[in-house]
Amino acid sequence: MAEPAVAAWEREELGRIGEESREEYDLREDAAELAFIGLAISSRGVWDGEEVVVDLDVDRIAAALRAAR
DSSP: HHHHHHHHHOOOOOHHHHHOHHHHHHHHHHHHHHHHHHHHHHOOOETTTTTTEOOHHHHHHHHHHHHOO
């Protein structure tokens, strides 16, 4: 999950956000949380082989679990 999170952080959004359904809003919110986790991994994550260790607060951990669904 670390690599997709970093990729989400590094992705550029060029278009404007139009009108959204509730489901689209929720999906975009989960994607934003995933990107913030990617930022944490990029800036202070410690890679150990194929695993990464990064300190996250409880809100970010909950977001990571939601994004993984």
